[in-house]
Every structure is written in C-alpha cells, then in structure tokens.
Amino acid sequence: MxxxxxxxxxxxxxxxxxxxxxxxxxxxxxxxxxxxxxxxxxxxxxxxxxxxxxxxxxxxxxxxxxxxxxxxxxxxxxxxxxxxxxxxxxxxxxxxxxxxxxxxxxxxxxxxxxxxxxxxxxxxxxATFIEESLINENNQLFKKGCEKLGYHARQFPINIRGCKGSSLCNxxxxxxxxxxxxxxxxxxxxxxxxxxxxxxxxxxxxxxxxxxxxxxxxxxxxxxxxxxxxxxxxxxxxxxxxxxxxxxxxxxxxxxxxxxxxxxxxxxxxxxTCHPAHILAGEHDKPITNFVGFPKSYVWEERVETERYVLESCMYMPFITAKNLTGFGPDHERLMAAYDRLQMILVLACDDALPDQRVTIDQDGKPVIQYKLMPKTIEAMVRGTRAAAEIFFAAGASAVHAPSARPTLIERTENADLNTRIRTELFKPGTISVSAAxxxxxxxxxxxxxxxxxxxxxxxxxxxxxxxxxxxxxxxxxxxxxxxxxxxxxxxxxxxxxxxxxx
Ligand SMILES: Cc1cc2nc3c(=O)[nH]c(=O)nc-3n(C[C@H](O)[C@H](O)[C@H](O)COP(=O)(O)OP(=O)(O)OC[C@H]3O[C@@H](n4cnc5c(N)ncnc54)[C@H](O)[C@@H]3O)c2cc1C
Ligand code: SF4
Missing domain, CATH: 3.50.50.60 (FAD/NAD(P)-binding domain)
Structure with missing residues (x-):
C-alpha cells in the first residue's frame, strides 16, 4: 500500500x-x-x-x-x-x-x-569578479578582439569560492x-x-x-x-x-x-523559449590556455536589443566540440587536431515567446518539446556568427569555423568577405548543432x-x-x-x- x-x-x-x-x-x-x-x-x-x-x-x-x-x-x-x-x-x-x-x-x-x-x-x-591574472588566454583573446573592434566586453561576476581553475564547471x-x-x-x-x-x-x-x-x-x-x-x-x-x-x-x-x-x-x-546557441571556434597559430582556468569570463551584449544576439567567451570539452563542428573529413579533423589552439565563442540568440513554441506530453505523459528555430532566430544566429568571426580575426585567429558558411572553415585571407561567406540560407536546421541551456x-x-x-x-x-x-x-x-x-x-x-x- x-x-x-x-x-x-x-x-x-x-x-x-x-x-x-x-x-x-x-x-x-x-x-x-x-x-x-x-x-x-x-x-x-x-x-x-x-x-x-x-x-x-x-x-x-x-x-x-x-x-x-x-x-x-x-x-x-x-x-x-x-x-x-x-x-x-x-x-x-x-x-x-x-x-x-x-x-x-x-x-x-x-x-x-x-x-x-x-x-x-x-x-x-x-559572486565576484575573478582577478584579471586568473583569466586564461581564450577569454583574454575575446576581450582583445572586442577592444580592437571598439566593442565593450563586460566581465561576468562568477560565484566561486576557492576555484582551482580546472575548467570543469559544466x-x-x-x-x-x-x-x-x-x-x-x-x-x-x-x-x-x-x-x-x-x-x-x-x-x-x-x-x-x-x-x-x-x-x-x-x-x-x-x-x-x-x-x-x-x-x-x-x-x-x-x-x-x-x-x-x-x-x-x-x-x-x-x-x-x-x-x-x-x-x-x-x-x-x-x-x-531557450536562448538557442552554438559554439564557434577560431584557430590560432600557437597553443593558447583554454581548457585550464575559469572557462567563461566575458559577455558582449551591445547588439542584443537591435540584433537579438549575445556573444560569450566559452570553453567546450573535446567530445562536445567535435559534436558541434559542422561537417566531416579534413576540415573537422584539422580543427580537432588544433584543439589546444582553439579560441571559442558562444552565440546565443534571443528567441521570441510564441504560443506554439511549447512543451507538451506524449501518451505516456513524457515531455515533448515542440520548438522550431524560427527565421528571426536563425537570422540572429547568423548575425552573431559574423560578429564572432570578426572578433576571432581581430584577436589574431588564422581561421574560423562557422557552421553557416560553406566551406565551414573561413581562412584569414577571406576576412573581408564575411557577409558573403556566412549566410542565412546556409543555416539549415538539423544540419547545424544548436543547443540550449x-x-x-x-x-x-x-x-x-x-x-x-x-x-x-x-x-x-x-x-x-x-x-x-x-x-x-x-x-x-x-x-x-x-x-x-x-x-x-x-x-x-x-x-x-x-x-x-x-x-
Ligand atoms: C550547462 C549549463 C550551464 C549553465 N550556466 C549558467 C550560468 O553560468 N549562469 C546562469 O545564470 N545560468 C546558467 N545556466 C542555467 C541555469 O542553471 C538554469 O536556468 C537554472 O538552474 C534553472 O533553474 P530551475 O529551478 O528552473 O531548474 P533546475 O535548476 O534545472 O532544477 C529543477 C530540478 O527539479 C528536479 N525535478 C524535475 N522533475 C521532478 C519531479 N517530477 N520530481 C522531483 N524533482 C523533479 C530536477 O531533477 C532538478 O533538480 C546553465 C545551465 C546549464 C545546463
Ligand atoms: S574552474 Fe569551475 S570546476 Fe574548476 S575549480 Fe573553478 S569552479 Fe570548480
């Protein structure tokens, strides 16, 4: 009973x-x-x-x-x-x-x-601001790239006590x-x-x-x-x-x-709603500290109101990085081989609250998430991807992986051409790894x-x-x-x- x-x-x-x-x-x-x-x-x-x-x-x-x-x-x-x-x-x-x-x-x-x-x-x-000396190169490069472009990257307060910088927060x-x-x-x-x-x-x-x-x-x-x-x-x-x-x-x-x-x-x-997001990776010529230190220190949100995206410095583990890279074969292999030289940025889109974006249940009472990436959200993610690519190159990256580009790897020599390389019609839901937390x-x-x-x-x-x-x-x-x-x-x-x- x-x-x-x-x-x-x-x-x-x-x-x-x-x-x-x-x-x-x-x-x-x-x-x-x-x-x-x-x-x-x-x-x-x-x-x-x-x-x-x-x-x-x-x-x-x-x-x-x-x-x-x-x-x-x-x-x-x-x-x-x-x-x-x-x-x-x-x-x-x-x-x-x-x-x-x-x-x-x-x-x-x-x-x-x-x-x-x-x-x-x-x-x-x-919650506190960690000392700048504790901010690893992945995060410093985000700030440097933003500064070069005249953008103001804001430091996150972080809720830690006795952090050892193992970067395993997630x-x-x-x-x-x-x-x-x-x-x-x-x-x-x-x-x-x-x-x-x-x-x-x-x-x-x-x-x-x-x-x-x-x-x-x-x-x-x-x-x-x-x-x-x-x-x-x-x-x-x-x-x-x-x-x-x-x-x-x-x-x-x-x-x-x-x-x-x-x-x-x-x-x-x-x-x-869920702030759909995807990670972008920029390849540098030399190893950078990324997977040691605190993983996330800066946010750039100056375009959130008009362009509906936010960029954050971030760090992803090898498996999730591999899963998130669009494409297969040599480009994928090149980036994974460069894992210790990768800078990472998270593009977060601000999605609209709509009645048909919803949680419902199946016949067993289990949740079913009926959520579609709407055209406005995709456009925001693509605009965010262009801005992130600019920041990577301004920080000195030699190549950038952008899921909404074909081929997905953009070389430094193509830097001036981001609007034509990164395009909304190349963002095909289901072929690009989008996650939300x-x-x-x-x-x-x-x-x-x-x-x-x-x-x-x-x-x-x-x-x-x-x-x-x-x-x-x-x-x-x-x-x-x-x-x-x-x-x-x-x-x-x-x-x-x-x-x-x-x-
Ligand atoms: C990887 C990751 C990184 C994040 N980083 C940040 C960040 O840096 N800053 C930030 O502001 N936000 C961050 N977030 C978001 C933030 O953690 C969440 O928005 C927040 O914790 C949600 O709070 P909640 O109480 O709604 O749900 P949760 O914190 O998810 O808690 C829900 C709890 O309910 C329990 N539960 C569910 N169903 C039942 C049931 N039927 N019976 C009993 N228990 C049940 C679950 O097991 C769970 O423990 C992150 C989230 C993730 C996943
Ligand atoms: S970086 Fe994150 S996981 Fe590592 S000690 Fe600090 S709070 Fe903990």
Missing part, C-alpha cells in the same frame, strides 16, 4: 528555484511547520567526480546533456540531482535587463526590488568551489529542519485534503550515482497544504499537463488565464494551494544568463507562500 505523508509545504525540485524557496521557507520549521523538498535526482558528492567528459555528463545530465526537441533541431541541457542545473552551470551571475522585466508589465513586479533579490543570492553564492565542480544550491541554500535550509528527500520523483498532483495531493515514487536503486534516498523505496501519497513547483521549465509544465490541468489553463507549456517559460506569469498560467506571484490561476517558482514563470526570454533572476522570482514566490502558511 502507498505510504501517506502529511506536510505543510512541499517543494518539487532542488535547483536554482527550489533551493531559493527552501531557504526562504526554512524559518517556518521553527514555527512548527513541516517543509519537504522532493528531488528526483541523487545527492552527488564532488569526490565522485573524475572530470572525465562522458562519464560526468552521464552522471549529471538528463539525456547525457542533449534532450532533443521533437524535430531534433535543438538539444537541451539540464541536470537532475540535488542542486538541479546549478550542479553544472558555469556560475555567471547576471542581473536581469530592466528593459525585459519592465516589458513583462506584471502588476507588482518592481525592477529595483527584483534586482535587490538577485543581489541577495549573488552575495549568498559569493561537468560538475570536483573541488566544491562553484556555488550552487547544493552547496549554499539547501544545506542552510536543512540545518533549520527542512527535510530533503532525493531519488523522489513526483509523478502527478491533484487538488485534495487541505490543499494538494502528490503521487511520489522513491527509487531504491541501485543508483549509479548519488547516495540512497532518505525515504525507503516505494510509492508515497503526499498531502500538502501548499505545493511549490520548482521542477524546471520542462518538468513543471509536464507535471501540470500530466495532472489534467490543461483544459482549465490553455497556456500551460506554451510561450516556451537557458530553458524558460511554459507556465508564464500574467493576469489572465487565457495567456498565462500563474499570477505575478506564481500562484496557479484558480488553485490557491499551487505555486510555480522556477524558470517556467518567465513570460519571455530573459536575454541574459538567467539563474539569479530565477532565484529572485522564486524568492518572491516563497514570500507569498510564507504569507499563506502564516495565515
């Missing part, structure tokens, strides 16, 4: 949003309330991490880091484990653009207040230096009595009892990673006064749909049931016991790395939940 658990608050997921909510609600425990976090993944000990690329990807990521969209033109990266995607994020800590937040026109959402909340989490996570930091919810907010909440249960997957939810009822399966293993669950394996029914969904922009809409809430809320799963939307905040799922405080329309706190709340793409904004929005939602619990 299913075991019954009774609690005041249950939080589904322990990533950026779940960790923030747990930390804000933790003081409720001293006031006699029960607060439980249910996390589908395991608790990963940094000592388990070897830095081996494929092994670490399998350990942290769903689908090995490449969950394909329905038409397989984009792959999605997100982690499952205590800490969610903060286990693998790079830790760039950005405040949201005012233009985007005010553009959401959400009653009660004040930009300055949101920024203050991002600052709270930036401080908790130790495979899980083996040194415990990168600060995510598994290092900061979750342990702080647990100290105050919040119960955290790993390997506990919520499979459905419904209205009932004092609020909501969840079906939960605790997986007893054997697990390839992570400690065993704090609850014995088996099926559970959890009765909660308040339920906070923090399962991320794929699984929160999935769970709501699977639970039959769609008829009432037609916007569930819709207006989904900033998954947003699907349960957007708003005022009406017709085009939103929650109120501006994350309460699901018509369900006073049910809140959403994660990246699925975003009405549109954020246009910058989102984790601090996700935590800041979760902070507001948690305050609303605390008010409800205090009544």
């Amino acid at each position: 299913d075991r019954a658990i009774h609690t005041d608050v249950v939080i589904i997921g322990s990533g950026a949003s779940g960790g923030a909510v747990a930390s804000v609600l933790a003081p409720l425990v001293a006031a006699g309330k029960r607060v439980i976090v249910l996390e589908k993944g395991g608790r990963i000990d940094p000592k388990q991490l070897t830095g081996a690329e494929l092994e670490s990807a399998a350990l942290h990521y769903a689908f090995g880091g490449a969950h394909p969209t329905e038409d397989s033109t984009v792959t999605l990266a997100y982690a499952e484990g205590l800490g969610g995607s903060t286990l693998v994020y790079t830790g760039t800590s950005m405040t949201p653009p005012e233009r985007v937040i005010t553009g959401w026109k959400l009653p009660g959402l004040d930009y300055d207040d949101l920024v203050k909340r991002t600052e709270k989490y930036a401080a908790q996570n130790g 495979l899980g930091c083996p040194n415990g230096a990168k600060q995510g919810t598994a290092q900061v907010q979750i342990p702080a909440a647990m100290k105050q009595g919040v119960e955290v249960v790993t390997h506990a997957e919520v499979t459905a939810l419904r209205t009932g009892g004092r609020g909501g009822i969840l079906d939960v399966v605790v997986d007893g293993g054997p697990h390839t990673h992570g400690s065993v669950s704090d609850w014995p394996a088996g099926k559970y029914v959890v009765h909660a006064h308040t339920v906070v969904m923090a399962a991320g922009a794929i699984y929160t809409p999935t769970l709501l749909m699977r639970s039959g809430l769609v008829a009432d809320l037609p916007a569930i799963g819709r207006f989904w 900033h998954l947003m939307g699907g349960c957007r905040m708003g005022v009406s049931k017709a085009d939103s799922v929650t109120t501006p405080l994350g309460q699901v329309h018509g369900h006073d016991w049910l809140y959403v706190a994660d990246a699925s709340l975003f009405p549109t793409a954020l246009e910058i790395n989102p984790y601090l904004t996700i935590m800041a929005l979760a902070d507001r939602v948690a305050e609303a939940v605390a008010d409800r619990e205090g009544q």
Whole structure:
C-alpha cells in the first residue's frame, strides 16, 4: 500500500528555484511547520567526480546533456540531482535587463526590488569578479578582439569560492568551489529542519485534503550515482497544504499537463523559449590556455536589443566540440587536431515567446518539446556568427569555423568577405548543432488565464494551494544568463507562500 505523508509545504525540485524557496521557507520549521523538498535526482558528492567528459555528463545530465526537441533541431541541457542545473552551470551571475522585466508589465513586479533579490543570492553564492591574472588566454583573446573592434566586453561576476581553475564547471565542480544550491541554500535550509528527500520523483498532483495531493515514487536503486534516498523505496501519497513547483521549465509544465490541468489553463507549456546557441571556434597559430582556468569570463551584449544576439567567451570539452563542428573529413579533423589552439565563442540568440513554441506530453505523459528555430532566430544566429568571426580575426585567429558558411572553415585571407561567406540560407536546421541551456517559460506569469498560467506571484490561476517558482514563470526570454533572476522570482514566490502558511 502507498505510504501517506502529511506536510505543510512541499517543494518539487532542488535547483536554482527550489533551493531559493527552501531557504526562504526554512524559518517556518521553527514555527512548527513541516517543509519537504522532493528531488528526483541523487545527492552527488564532488569526490565522485573524475572530470572525465562522458562519464560526468552521464552522471549529471538528463539525456547525457542533449534532450532533443521533437524535430531534433535543438538539444537541451539540464541536470537532475540535488542542486538541479546549478550542479553544472558555469556560475555567471547576471542581473536581469530592466528593459525585459519592465516589458513583462506584471502588476507588482518592481525592477529595483527584483534586482535587490538577485543581489541577495549573488552575495549568498559569493559572486565576484575573478582577478584579471586568473583569466586564461581564450577569454583574454575575446576581450582583445572586442577592444580592437571598439566593442565593450563586460566581465561576468562568477560565484566561486576557492576555484582551482580546472575548467570543469559544466561537468560538475570536483573541488566544491562553484556555488550552487547544493552547496549554499539547501544545506542552510536543512540545518533549520527542512527535510530533503532525493531519488523522489513526483509523478502527478491533484487538488485534495487541505490543499494538494502528490503521487511520489522513491527509487531504491541501485543508483549509479548519488547516495540512497532518505525515504525507503516505494510509492508515497503526499498531502500538502501548499505545493511549490520548482521542477524546471520542462518538468513543471509536464507535471501540470500530466495532472489534467490543461483544459482549465490553455497556456500551460506554451510561450516556451531557450536562448538557442552554438559554439564557434577560431584557430590560432600557437597553443593558447583554454581548457585550464575559469572557462567563461566575458559577455558582449551591445547588439542584443537591435540584433537579438549575445556573444560569450566559452570553453567546450573535446567530445562536445567535435559534436558541434559542422561537417566531416579534413576540415573537422584539422580543427580537432588544433584543439589546444582553439579560441571559442558562444552565440546565443534571443528567441521570441510564441504560443506554439511549447512543451507538451506524449501518451505516456513524457515531455515533448515542440520548438522550431524560427527565421528571426536563425537570422540572429547568423548575425552573431559574423560578429564572432570578426572578433576571432581581430584577436589574431588564422581561421574560423562557422557552421553557416560553406566551406565551414573561413581562412584569414577571406576576412573581408564575411557577409558573403556566412549566410542565412546556409543555416539549415538539423544540419547545424544548436543547443540550449537557458530553458524558460511554459507556465508564464500574467493576469489572465487565457495567456498565462500563474499570477505575478506564481500562484496557479484558480488553485490557491499551487505555486510555480522556477524558470517556467518567465513570460519571455530573459536575454541574459538567467539563474539569479530565477532565484529572485522564486524568492518572491516563497514570500507569498510564507504569507499563506502564516495565515
Ligand atoms: C550547462 C549549463 C550551464 C549553465 N550556466 C549558467 C550560468 O553560468 N549562469 C546562469 O545564470 N545560468 C546558467 N545556466 C542555467 C541555469 O542553471 C538554469 O536556468 C537554472 O538552474 C534553472 O533553474 P530551475 O529551478 O528552473 O531548474 P533546475 O535548476 O534545472 O532544477 C529543477 C530540478 O527539479 C528536479 N525535478 C524535475 N522533475 C521532478 C519531479 N517530477 N520530481 C522531483 N524533482 C523533479 C530536477 O531533477 C532538478 O533538480 C546553465 C545551465 C546549464 C545546463
Ligand atoms: S574552474 Fe573553478 S569552479 Fe569551475 S570546476 Fe574548476 S575549480 Fe570548480
């Protein structure tokens, strides 16, 4: 028989949003309330991490880091484990653009207040500018290329404590230096009595009892990673006064749909965005420090408003670099052989939030991401590719790999000809490796049931016991790395939940 658990608050997921909510609600425990976090993944000990690329990807990521969209033109990266995607994020800590937040026109959402909340989490996570002497050549070359062209590359604040520069951030930091919810907010909440249960997957939810009822399966293993669950394996029914969904922009809409809430809320799963991105590589004549040091230090975003792309310095491991290079044969071989001479830039496009870009479910209740690379997004990626190629050459690269060029390798002698070499019609979705790690939307905040799922405080329309706190709340793409904004929005939602619990 299913075991019954009774609690005041249950939080589904322990990533950026779940960790923030747990930390804000933790003081409720001293006031006699029960607060439980249910996390589908395991608790990963940094000592388990070897830095081996494929092994670490399998350990942290769903689908090995490449969950394909329905038409397989984009792959999605997100982690499952205590800490969610903060286990693998790079830790760039950005405040949201005012233009985007005010553009959401959400009653009660004040930009300055949101920024203050991002600052709270930036401080908790130790976000700081690393010293310039610690910035490796890959990143310095990005800045140098931008400066030569008169562009202003901004340094990212990074949330690290005791970074050893092993450049493994996206495979899980083996040194415990990168600060995510598994290092900061979750342990702080647990100290105050919040119960955290790993390997506990919520499979459905419904209205009932004092609020909501969840079906939960605790997986007893054997697990390839992570400690065993704090609850014995088996099926559970959890009765909660308040339920906070923090399962991320794929699984929160999935769970709501699977639970039959769609008829009432037609916007569930819709207006989904992800900042589709691809990496470009520039070949230098001499080896450069790239895969040691901190992997990502600069962003150039001066054209985001007009041209809808952002460029970031970045570093990718050998397997993912090989997978991302367009083409086969000699050009591919040449670049991989030059791995220690490669400079890398990430082109991120700002995609529009459209009703038909969405998460839906198949007949087994599994998520299906119906997302198309729209012509405007492709044009933005192509413009970004041209700008990145200019930066590579300005930084001294001898050749640039551009997926939307044929042949894909552009030699330095062709530098003056970038507009004709890099062209929109050569960007064929499905033939170019596009990935996304900033998954947003699907349960957007708003005022009406017709085009939103929650109120501006994350309460699901018509369900006073049910809140959403994660990246699925975003009405549109954020246009910058989102984790601090996700935590800041979760902070507001948690305050609303605390008010409800205090009544
Ligand atoms: C490789 C990579 C690099 C990134 N780098 C940066 C960066 O440098 N800066 C930045 O700002 N952002 C970065 N991001 C994005 C950022 O990490 C995410 O946007 C953010 O973590 C999303 O927060 P979330 O709470 O919505 O979801 P997540 O953090 O993904 O957490 C969701 C959690 O819910 C759990 N879950 C899902 N379904 C269930 C269920 N049914 N039952 C129980 N638990 C469930 C999952 O296992 C997961 O732990 C990066 C992301 C990736 C993948
Ligand atoms: S670069 Fe720093 S934060 Fe990233 S994995 Fe290495 S030690 Fe950890």
